[in-house]
Amino acid sequence: MPLPKLFIPGPVDISPETFQAMCQPMIGHRGADFEALYASIQPGLQQILGTSKPVYISTSSAWGVMEGAIRNLVQTKVLNLCCGAFSDKWYGVARSCGKQAEKIQVEWGQAIDPAAVKSKLEEGAFDTVTLVHNETSTGVMNPLKEISEVVKSFPGVLLVVDTVSSLSAVPTPVDELNVDVLLAGVQKALALPPGLAVFTASEAALERAATTEGRGYYFDFLEFAKNGEKNNTPSTPAISLLYALKQKVDEILAEGLQARYDRHAQLNNQVHAWADQYGIKNFAPEGFESKSLSCFTTPENLDLSGFIKAVRQKHNILINGGYGKIKGTTFRISNMGNETEASINEMLAALDDVIPEFLS
């Protein structure tokens, strides 16, 4: 049996073109060939992130840079905006880095309220805010623009935004939104194999980092800035993945960013229309649904684990049975990355084929 086609929200399915791109000869990372490769990816990444600043490339998963942002930026206290597994964990990570941290915690499935962020920041004492834009565990997309406007109205407070499952699926323009650090791992919305994260750092973020003690080395933003000027990385990067990143960035620009956003919105609608037929409801409130994946509340009359198993056994397609404390009571279907109208229809037809057997 071949491995199943993935419709889980990360890692997602990888295209043959990406695999092909990775099969290129190794090059020395302190030489002209590498610098040319690095430089060739920059303009495209800048366009995708909506920034004129350099985009740094970290050989790590997203958490490397998420923890790095805490270590580089937090001097007094960080406010973690928590609404699901990834955003909640950021608070724990901040504390485990020995930083002062407080959180705004909303129930899983709810979005962060910009007004609550404003009241909390009015208490003072905070110098950094973390936000997960698209909470992959609950399928909630937070109001990034409104929250960034609130945070930016407090001088000296830096905003760090995780766009792991939204970058290139919906617009997240760094410069326009005034985000200090925007980061993403590449194995979700960017549809690459895991192992890289991309991120930006504003001037204010780099200035802050310069006076923050205990930044360490591997995720020191100043090291990334210094090496980035020479089209390089602080330590040996995953060069094969950079080849893949180059291929993907070129492909995204060839598709066109707006066309890519439109495709994600349309595919997401297709999945929602499927769910409507069965009366299956989004876990996210109306208006805050993710565009790159769907998280549904499991109907009481559905045997979810039997359903998911049968979809895999009969059709070799994998969907996800919920994450963390909402495992089983929710399930998730990804439409991010390389999916098309045809691939989503094929997946939905497989669900249609199997589901009657598991509804009571």
Ligand SMILES: *Cc1c(COP(=O)(O)O)cnc(C)c1O
């Ligand atoms: C998957 C995910 C992460 C964690 O990524 P790792 O690759 O495991 O470090 C962080 N944030 C969001 C929103 C995610 O979806």
